[in-house]
Amino acid sequence: MDKDVHHGFDTLAIHAGQEPDPATGAVVPPIYQVSTYKQDGIGGLRGGYEYSRSANPTRTALEVCLAEIEGGVRGLAFASGLAAEDTLLRALCRPGDHVIIPGDAYGGTYRLFAKVAEPWGLAFDPAPLGDVAAVRAAVRPETKIIWVETPTNPLLGVADIAALAGVARDAGALLVVDNTFASPYLQRPLALGADVVVHSTTKYIGGHSDVVGGALITSSAELGERLAFHQNSMGAVAGPFDAWLTLRGIKTLGVRMDRHCSNAAAVVKLLTRHEAVREVLYPGLPAHPGHETAAKQMKGFGGMVSFRMGSEEAAVRVCESTKLFTLGESLGGVESLIEHPGRMTHASAAGSPLEVPADLVRLSVGIEDADDLLRDLERALGAAAIV
Ligand code: PLP
Numbered sequence: 038m039d040k041d042v043h044h045g046f047d048t049l050a051i052h053a054g055q056e057p058d059p060a061t062g063a064v065v066p067p068i069y070q071v072s073t074y075k076q077d078g079i080g081g082l083r084g085g086y087e088y089s090r091s092a093n094p095t096r097t098a099l100e101v102c103l104a105e106i107e108g109g110v111r112g113l114a115f116a117s118g119l120a121a122e123d124t125l126l127r128a129l130c131r132p133g134d135h136v137i138i139p140g141d142a143y144g145g146t147y148r149l150f151a152k153v154a155e156p157w158g159l160a161f162d163p164a165p166l167g168d169v170a171a172v173r174a175a176v177r178p179e180t181k182i183i184w185v186e187t188p189t190n191p192l193l194g195v196a197d198i199a200a201l202a203g204v205a206r207d208a209g210a211l212l213v214v215d216n217t218f219a220s221p222y223l224q225r226p227l228a229l230g231a232d233v234v235v236h237s238t239t240k241y242i243g244g245h246s247d248v249v250g251g252a253l254i255t256s257s258a259e260l261g262e263r264l265a266f267h268q269n270s271m272g273a274v275a276g277p278f279d280a281w282l283t284l285r286g287i288k289t290l291g292v293r294m295d296r297h298c299s300n301a302a303a304v305v306k307l308l309t310r311h312e313a314v315r316e317v318l319y320p321g322l323p324a325h326p327g328h329e330t331a332a333k334q335m336k337g338f339g340g341m342v343s344f345r346m347g348s349e350e351a352a353v354r355v356c357e358s359t360k361l362f363t364l365g366e367s368l369g370g371v372e373s374l375i376e377h378p379g380r381m382t383h384a385s386a387a388g389s390p391l392e393v394p395a396d397l398v399r400l401s402v403g404i405e406d407a408d409d410l411l412r413d414l415e416r417a418l419g420a421a422a423i424v
């Protein structure tokens with residue numbers, strides 16, 4: 038790729054960090070399944086590689102690509118989204134510091150704060166991120182990070198990234214945005230003032246439900262260096278094959294996201310008209326409280342849809358009645374998934390301020406034929422209503 042030319046998202050997704058292999062001309066970066074590298078004399082490293090925890094060529098290709106597609110300076114790939122989050126917290130915080138977290142977030146992120154970071158000495162407070170004044174009011178002198186998820190998992194809440202970047206700046210804190218639900222194709226937090234983007238690359242970035250991974254992308258080289266030091270020191274790196282699978286997924290991220298968005302819009306249309314459904318949560322709906330903000334900062338409204346059935350029994354029945362939507366955790370793959378957050382992905386938030394409604398159903402709308410997805414949902418909603 039010509040470094041002086043500005044390239045579009047899909048071109049970067051396919052080429053950034055992925056020049057043909059200099060040794061063989063292979064157009065796809067090889068899987069460097071290797072732990073160590075021959076040195077040409079002590080300290081004489083070929084290509085800068087000495088040991089694969091510190092750096093590995095397949096992982097480097099992924100890290101460069103991640104930085105480019107997020108519009109960042111440095112990308113780092115981890116063994117999972119939570120490994121990336123843990124590394125970030127240890128790198129940027131000390132015991133005694135304070136973090137503002139979303140009032141609605143992935144249950145595993147909440148568990149990391151409540152069960153791992155807090156015993157280590159980190160204080161945190163959940164705040165409703167859709168309310169900028171409430172976030173400002175939650176800031177303390179010790180606040181080091183404002184942690185944002187937008188849209189949120191599983192309630193699809195939306196936070197105004199640019200406005201919260203202003204709050205973080207005034208507080209002398211860093212703005213961290215978990216961009217897993219939107220993906221960089223739909224939303225670029227660093228351009229809106231965020232300091233670090235977090236991903237569970239397990240989701241849309243990988244896109245095929247075949248790999249677990251995480252990423253951090255920074256807006257500055259200095260922050261990138263600090264996080265890279267901790268990545269190497271803590272060691273939760275992505276392995277070469279996982280990095281390769283993730284890179285392979287990224288190549289089609291743009292075309293997949295377009296289809297996720299259009300299929301989700303069709304599903305939302307069905308759900309909003311269906312008498313068995315009490316409420317549909319989707320940022321693309323004009324009545325959604327975050328709709329205007331989402332329209333401003335996102336290129337599309339994404340493939341995640343949640344809805345409420347009015348009772349836990351009805352929600353569970355829908356989840357167990359679909360055939361094409363597979364009952365399962367995770368999200369962002371090509372195949373459609375359905376789940377009950379209260380009993381599945383967010384069970385770890387039970388009894389906490391982040392507990393989710395018991396009648397909630399979450400869909401990860403895949404890229405199958407829309408008509409087939411609609412037929413499957415319509416039948417499951419009918420079955421749930423009959424019992
Ligand atoms: N952030 C969000 C929004 C998630 O949905 C998840 C997982 O579901 C994570 C982070 C954690 O990522 P991982 O499961 O790859 O550790």
